Amino acid sequence: MGSSSDWETMKEAANIIEQFGVSFDKQVISAHRMPQEMFDFANSAADNGIKVIIAGAGGAAHLPGMIAANTILPVIGVPVQSHALSGLDSLLSIVQMPAGIPVATTAIGVAGAKNAALLALQILGITDSQVAQKLTGYRKEMHDKAVKSGETLV
Numbered sequence: 001m002g003s004s005s006d007w008e009t010m011k012e013a014a015n016i017i018e019q020f021g022v023s024f025d026k027q028v029i030s031a032h033r034m035p036q037e038m039f040d041f042a043n044s045a046a047d048n049g050i051k052v053i054i055a056g057a058g059g060a061a062h063l064p065g066m067i068a069a070n071t072i073l074p075v076i077g078v079p080v081q082s083h084a085l086s087g088l089d090s091l092l093s094i095v096q097m098p099a100g101i102p103v104a105t106t107a108i109g110v111a112g113a114k115n116a117a118l119l120a121l122q123i124l125g126i127t128d129s130q131v132a133q134k135l136t137g138y139r140k141e142m143h144d145k146a147v148k149s150g151e152t153l154v
């Protein structure tokens with residue numbers, strides 16, 4: 001994430017990945033404030049065994065795109081909700097990538113962070129049957145909860 005102030009949002013992604021028992025690393029790396037570290041991270045990510053990158057940033061959110069520019073690993077961008085423009089700035093900075101350097105972009109804020117984790121797990125689930133199985137269980141739990149909540153309506 002671009003700043004520790006994003007953690008409130010991004011911890012929702014971390015919680016889900018942890019729940020699935022998948023190892024992950026969390027870091028503050030800013031394309032603006034730490035350009036060299038951002039470049040080094042993205043450049044060595046694949047060699048360091050990373051399979052998918054989730055990049056959360058707010059405002060002029062260049063981090064996901066700049067990471068994507070420096071690795072061929074899939075990058076999922078989470079637009080963190082900004083104070084000034086409620087995250088519309090973050091969303092537009094992340095989603096409008098030029099053809100050739102894709103960033104999978106989620107919804108703004110907490111829902112986006114959660115979906116980034118699930119999308120990353122789905123990517124891992126293509127080759128990891130344990131993760132795939134847990135995802136199926138997660139969906140079933142969600143389904144059953146939704147059905148049950150409907151039954152309580154009066």
Ligand SMILES: Nc1c(C(=O)O)ncn1[C@@H]1O[C@H](COP(=O)(O)O)[C@@H](O)[C@H]1O
Nearest residue numbers: 002003005030031032057058061062063
């Ligand atoms: N968008 C970026 C980048 C980047 O894209 O490199 N670096 C920091 N930021 C964002 O600035 C916002 C305010 O950060 P501070 O709260 O640290 O001032 C955060 O949402 C962060 O993601």
